[in-house]
Amino acid sequence: MPDWVRGGSSFLFALLFSSLLARTGGSALRNYPDNEVTLLDSMSALGDLGWEAYPAEGWEEISVMDERNTPMRTYQVCNVMEANQNNWLRTSHIPRDGAQRVYIEIKFTLRDCNSLPGVPGTCKETFNMYYYESNNGNLWFIKESQYVKIDTIAADESFTQVDVGDRVMKLNTEVRDISNLSKKGFYLAFQDVGACIALVSVRIFYKKCPLTVLNLARFPDTVTGGDSALVEVRGSCVNDSEEFEAPRMYCSADGGWLVPIGRCVCQAGFGEHEGRCQRE
Known part of the structure; x- marks a missing residue:
């Protein structure tokens, strides 16, 4: 068995994480858009992720330190020497928080099968979600x-032995979505069928249209719909104002407000100033 397989795959991935940190910003520095609500972020975990991995000789949780000496948890598997691999990794239950559509962002590295010495045709370069x-x-x-x-x-970029020597991390990012969720939550699972993979991070989030004030009407945080349909939202007039025409807007699937209709106006004795009504 080649030396890189004999307990060396954990070291192989850990070796590359020093270059990865500059690209991910570490676990403490991740900022996301205001219209995204995170349900799970593996890089923000304070302890072991504790996901279910089966069989036991499949996915392995490893930990490396970021530039702030904070542990980063990741899972890796590299059973490329044996045929018929079927290794599963399952998250804990993820409450959907009222969202009908969620997005899954994964960052991972994958080894180029052709760069692995002595590996038979059992090596794969894809995995399933x-x-x-x-x-x-x-x-x-x-x-x-x-x-x-x-x-x-599949990986857009896979790494080779040369990359390992140069400590070059070829990090792939893929985003997928699940629509029309209806139960309290869900489990996410990854199936390895014979690849050499490190799951660097898994983030699950949904989109919302953030609270906003337009035409003296307040529109609350609104979770986007389960498909591409617009969600109609009725606005409420700010203090000391009243409806001139019923204020409405539409929350798009991308988390943006569209098509403002109607407005509120300040009551008698008040004037509009920076989105509010002030006594004149």
Whole structure:
């Protein structure tokens, strides 16, 4: 068995993380748009992620330190020497927080099979992503047939032995979405079928249209719909104002406000100033 397989894959991935940190910003520096609400962020975990990995010789949780000496948790698997791999990694239950559509952003590295010495044709360069909706937050086992496949994930860039020597991290980012969720939450799962992968980070989020004030009408935080349809939202007049025409706007699937209709006007004795009504 080659030396890089004999317990060396954890070291191989850890070796590359020093260059990764500059690209991810570490676990403490991640900022996201105002219209995204994070449900899970593996890079913000304060302890072990504790995801379910089966069989035991498949996915392995490893930890490296970022530039602030904060542990970063990641999962890796590299069983490329044996055929018929079927290694599963499943998150804990993720409450959907009222969202009908969620987005999954994964950052990962994947080894180029052609760069692995002595590896037979069993090596793969893709892995699969699934989910399972459930109202039960404490499931300890889910049958493979119960999962719904999200997609097969391939790397835009894979790394080679030369990259390992140069400590070059070829980080891939992929985003997928799940629509029309209806149960309390869901489980996310990754299936390895014989690749050499490190899941650097997993982030799950949904989009909202943030609270805004327009035409003296206040529109609250609004979760986007489960598909591409617009969500109509009725605004409420700010203090000391009244409806001139019923204020409405539409929340788009991308988390932006569209098509303002109607407005409020200041009551008698008040004038508009910077989105508010002030006594004149």
